[in-house]
Amino acid sequence: MEMAEGEGTTEEKYDVDIATTASSLGGSGAFHIINDIVGFVLYMHQQIPSVLQDMSLDFDGLQTEFMDLEAHLTQPDVKPLARRKLVSRKREVKHEIKKLQKLMSSISSLRSALQLMIREAPDIQRVVLILGGSPLRPQKAYELLFTHSDNVLNFESDFSKSKATEALSKKTIRALISTGAGSTSCPGPMRLFILVHAPPSLNLPQHFIPKRDFRYNRKFVPLKLRFKCRAQDEAANSPLNSGTNDLIWFQCRHVIKGLAFQQPVFHRSRKMIFKIEDVTVYFPYENIYPEQYEYMVELKRALDAKGHCLLEMPTGTGKTIALLSLITSYRLSRPDSPMKLVYCTRTVHEMEKTLGELKLLHEYQVCHLGAQAKILAIGLSSRKNLCVNPQVLAAENRDSVDAACRKRTASWVRALSAENPNVELCDYFENYEKAAENALLPPGVYTLEDLRAFGKNRGWCPYFLARHMVQFANVIVYSYQYLLDPKVAGIISKELQKESVVVFDEAHNIDNVCIEALSVSVRRVTLEGANRNLNKIRQEIDRFKATDAGRLRAEYNRLVEGLALRGDLSGTDQWLANPALPHDILKEAVPGNIRRAEHFVHVLRRLLQYLGVRLDTENVEKESPVSFVSSLNSQAGIEQKTLKFCYDRLQSLMLTLEITDTDEFLPIQTVCDFATLVGTYARGFSIIIEPYDERMPNIPDPILQLSCHDASLAIKPVFDRFQSVVITSGTLSPIDLYPRLLSFNPVVSRSFKMSMTRDCICPMVLTRGSDQLPISTKFDMRSDPGVVRNYGKLLVEMVSIVPDGVVCFFVSYSYMDGIIATWNETGILTEIMQHKLVFFETQDVVETTLALDNYRRACDSGRGAVFFSVARGKVAEGIDFDRHYGRLVIMFGVPFQYTLSKILLARLEYLRDTFQIKEGDFLTFDALRQAAQCVGRVIRSKADYGMMIFADKRYSRHDKRSKLPGWILSHLRDAHLNLSTDMAIHIAREFLRKMAQPYDKAGTNTMGRKTLLTQEDLEKMAETGAQDMVY
Structure with missing residues (x-):
């Protein structure tokens, strides 16, 4: 393509037409669109660390870190090794500050030049953005065409951004993404040049250089965008008929030099793309193990059948990347499917490793497919692992962190702060709330560290942002409890779609996790703490009766009407969901004998007295829930239905009393957990009372345990709700025992061998x-x-x-x-x-x-x-x-x-x-x-x-x-x-x-079969349908 003076004599084609309902775009609108596209080009081609709006936050964050490092270094008790690390980090931060400062100065100069130019020539029509080593040899180019009405000629503006311009700018960015713009990074730091088609009379020598004969390689085709305003006569407004021969090109003197924040660029020829039936699989390595390929084949069979599967894969054979590659590729092959991947791990360390593998895979898929391969993947963990508020993180343990967060974010605490400015709130949560629907994560793969960094830069709470993004994410990585423990799953995972694919990784102990989710233990110390909790609750009830009796009356009326409570709560007010499984929770009004707060406290007192009597025994006792509830009813007068509602009634009361110290009330919560479960389930449980640990019989330590024996109870809702559940680990043998323990029928059950060139x-x-x-x-x-x-x-x-x-x-x-x-x-x-x-x-x-x-x-x-x-x-x-x-x-x-x-x-x-x-x-x-x-x-x-x-x-x-x-x-x-x-x-x-001897990593095993397959091997297998290459 050639761009030179006198062009525009023939009708041109545009990649994207963007219409606006305004009669005229105006010089101010053109400026903001150019500015936003500049930010998009730099950010999406990874030449700047964040979008333009957030660069000042990045800069402030670096300056704050620099000052914190200086403060640490002045402390006399810093050890030599830590001091060296701090000095090294301080040097890095100082260098980053200088680079970012220079970058921000270049962007500011460019904006000022564009504003001056638009003031002189408000009817600007053509702008070209060129990313590359020079304007003559671009890597990427974007050509913008603006149409204007006559009333723009007398333009005077402070360049404020109107809502209409903001909407048009967002529409433009979405259009660019949909065309694949910015889907690949440039190799190394690039420069951004801006050229403007303007009248020869433009006189801004400090900012623009005339380029009358500007042109670049004919073979290079830029991405063209046309902005069309609502005008009476389109022909009159077309740049092809408005004297473009009187315009020449001007190049802006202010060139932005990128810093190249890109990840390593993938070489397409060195990674694998192969077919498994109708699915094109993107695998981010040069070779694949035979067992990985077989694993993918079996996993696809299960996904096609919309059923569950058991897959045992040896350790060290790339199980995680094989699973991620197949499921994400399967989703790409069905773009209309709402499929979501829910990946469950046992530990935070495994969660971070999984997200690291997914990040590598995602970069490779985007490299090949562009914008259509972009996904949102997040890791979700507790507040302790995601919080960035230093005052909250100073708490001792997870429960204390949760309580400290609640003290700053509960709705009634925030309402009180409006009247009393001394009430302490969380600035990160307040900023997140102010952002409202704009508090979103851009596409990408976010580890816990990434979420914390993003939250710090934006000033948003990473924990509540991650919880909010669960409904939008394509891949969610979190712990087993978020699906198997009803108390947590009822809050976090209740809105996941049926089409989701659930993976339980390292699931050899999944039956024990299921049992622990529905088991409760009560000791004497628990009862003592619960009694203290009830005393405090009683005091709060008396205080509210004297100061705000209306809240207690409103709660009573709500319970009479049987209104569902949890669905109306904000995320900050939710404590934990009902410990019973969803289909076992009663959908009816709370019993009359516990509707009034003081009556409910009295019922809990009787329950604690009964449990205390049962713990005062010298013999081991075992009985069924039915027998226990019958005994409780006859001796304490508490019915089974009343027990079922204990947990929900406690949660309602604590919300009414505006209690934020949730960590202090764990004992009474444990007792109500016990009551709800023992009142709900008749089979699969036992109540066991032991006066002491048999391994230490001389130390009295009575314990009452509601023990779940049936692992299938906790996982049954997962099997029923989601179309495919994958249970996988390196140790599932004997594999035929798991379907019996978990009561399900897998469509695929397979154990794989390890192919090796040597016996390692x-x-x-x-x-x-x-x-x-x-x-x-x-x-x-x-x-x-x-x-x-x-x-x-x-x-x-x-x-x-x-x-x-x-x-x-x-x-x-x-x-x-x-x-x-x-x-x-x-x-x-x-x-x-x-x-x-x-x-x-x-x-x-x-x-x-x-x-x-x-x-x-x-x-x-x-x-x-x-x-x-x-x-x-x-x-x-x-x-x-x-x-x-x-x-x-x-x-x-x-x-x-x-x-x-x-x-x-x-x-x-x-x-x-x-x-x-x-x-x-x-x-x-x-x-x-x-x-x-x-x-x-x-x-x-x-x-x-x-x-x-x-x-x-x-x-x-x-x-x-x-x-x-x-x-x-x-x-x-x-x-x-x-x-x-x-x-x-x-x-x-x-x-x-x-x-100690050298060996051939890509050799054959003792049976003469390959232990490492190439792209050619897979293509040959696909052509012949032979599987003899696979071990």
């Missing part, structure tokens, strides 16, 4: 020590001095030959404490520490986190370390020991549950009677899935390697060993069974020597 996993079953004595953690053997000594000698021998990190898992905290104390007394621990440092997991999260950090530092420095941990603990469930952090994992014993637990025995009885699952089968299944989860921590990729020692003679039995996942059993050779310590050491030496 070396599992061993150790049954004897060096002295040939059997080893086991069976109750009658675990304290045997010979067993303790042999376990210690095994570890001493292994740490002397295994480099870097060694991880040990014990069956319980008490057993770990006891055996390490014995090792310390006998000198074994000293021998271990001669080779490696020793770190421990404790029940304190902070201590464990510090221990893990120092463990990694010891491995990084080459000193090596041993980490002692516990099966079913935090480390076993969520921490990866990949690469040199875990070259060996030892599972000391079989991690059976405490088999004398009354709750466990009641559950086993229920499983036997209801699902015909034998007690021994379930106990073995549960123990082996925990053991597999522990040893799987050391293998996180196929390039990794590690050894696994199952140190207990019971692992040699086939009925136990067969419950391990197939990807472990396939590497467990007969020669590695029934080993002694000496034999295990020999095998370990050979394995480590073998792993």
Whole structure:
């Protein structure tokens, strides 16, 4: 294309026509549209860090951080390492401030020049924005054409932005996005040039240079936009007939140099795009494992069938990216479908990892497809993880943070602040409320850190913004509780569409999560706290009777009419939803005996007295909910229907009394949880009262437990509500037991093997020590001095030959404490520490986190370390020991549950009677899935390697060993069974020597099949329909 003086003699085509109802766009309107498009071009091509409106906020944020860093550095108690980090960050921030200051100055100069030009030539008709190294060689170009009426010629304005102009500007940006503008980033920092078609008489030499012969490459076609005003005679207003020969091009002297904030640009040829039947799958890596491809095929079958599935995928084989690639690509292939991905993880760490993978995938899809591939994906967590208010974050724990937030955001607190300016509010929440419907997240993938940064920059509350965006997001990543716990799901997830695809990742313990969501424990300390809560509630009722009796009367009338309460609440006033499942909640008026506040308090008093009497026992008691409710009715006069409404009635009363200290009222909430659940469910539950812990019988600690035995109760609403639920993990064996535990029929149930070019996993079953004595953690053997000594000698021998990190898992905290104390007394621990440092997991999260950090530092420095941990603990469930952090994992014993637990025995009885699952089968299944989860921590990729020692003679039995996942059993050779310590050491030496040899990552396995597939391999498979390339 050529642009030169005298152009416009032929009719031109425009990519986008944007009409406005105004009779004239005006010079002010043209200025604001140009300004907004400049911001769009710079931001969408990633040349500036944020939209123009927010750059001042970014600048202020950097200045604030710089001052905070200076203040920290003046403190005398800053340690040298922390000081170096602060100085380094201060230097970076100072550099960012200078760059942003220069950028903002260039933009300000450009705006001033445009305003001066428009004052002289208000009927501006053509503007060209060029992004590139020079105007002659553009990377991107946008040509704007404006039509005006005659009345614009006498233009005088302060350049204020009218509502009509703002609406037109938004319409323009939407039109640009729909055409794919800005869908790809430019390679590195670019310059933005602006050229204007204006009369030759324009005299602004400090701001514009005449370019009479301006032209650029004919092959380059810009994106053209035409703005059409409502005019009497379009022909008269057309630039083609309005003397364009009298106009020449002027280039603005103020050039904006971008800072290149883009992410790494994908090379299209180096990533994978392939077809699975009718779905084009975008995979952001150069190769794909055969098991990943098979996983996608099975997952697509489940999505096509609109059913649920169970998929077991070995650890370290890219399960997450395979799942995300298939589901997002499936959604792209059906643009009219309202499909939403709801991805549930167990920990915040896993949530962040998932969003990081999704961010990489999203960038790749946008690179290929442009704007149509853009999605909104958010992570959602508690206030403690999303809050940016330092005063709220200063609270001790999650419940305290929730209460501190509520004290600043509750509707009655905000109403009171209008009368009393001393009432403390949250500025972030107030700014979010002021933004109203404009408080939206632009498309993108947002981790928790991204949400906090966005909230700080905009001055909005990230927590309430994320909750608001759940209804608009295409992908939501949050914890299991947001779907399985009725108290949380009733608030957060109640509006999700049926077409959503729900994924439970690392779901080997999903039955336990379901049971915990519907179980409640009450101790004496709970009852004491609940009594204090009732005393305070009674005081508040008396105060309101004296000062605002109308609120209590209004609440009574509402309860008489049976109005639903929760649907009318703002997000800040909602506490937690009803603990019963949605279809079990009564849709009727509250019973008359608890409508009045004082009557309800009296009912709760009687309930607390009854529970106190039941806890005062010396014998273990077990009964069904029906029997318990019958006894409660006869002795305390509380009916079943009254119990069902306890939780809702408590919530209503606390809202009426305007109570914000929710953390202080947790005891009475727990009691009302118990009452509602015991009054709602007759089957699948037991009430168990224990006067003391059987492991410490001399310490009185009575506890009353409402224990749920049926995991299918909590997950049934999820299966019924959503068309596809995916349960996936690396340890689901035996996979046929989960459908029975959760009462569902999967359309796909599949366990995948791991394809390898080398045996990077070396599992061993150790049954004897060096002295040939059997080893086991069976109750009658675990304290045997010979067993303790042999376990210690095994570890001493292994740490002397295994480099870097060694991880040990014990069956319980008490057993770990006891055996390490014995090792310390006998000198074994000293021998271990001669080779490696020793770190421990404790029940304190902070201590464990510090221990893990120092463990990694010891491995990084080459000193090596041993980490002692516990099966079913935090480390076993969520921490990866990949690469040199875990070259060996030892599972000391079989991690059976405490088999004398009354709750466990009641559950086993229920499983036997209801699902015909034998007690021994379930106990073995549960123990082996925990053991597999522990040893799987050391293998996180196929390039990794590690050894696994199952140190207990019971692992040699086939009925136990067969419950391990197939990807472990396939590497467990007969020669590695029934080993002694000496034999295990020999095998370990050979394995480590073998792993030190170079190997072909893209080679074939022992059967001659490829372990890494290329784009060509997949295309060949699609053509021939053959699957023989896949393992």
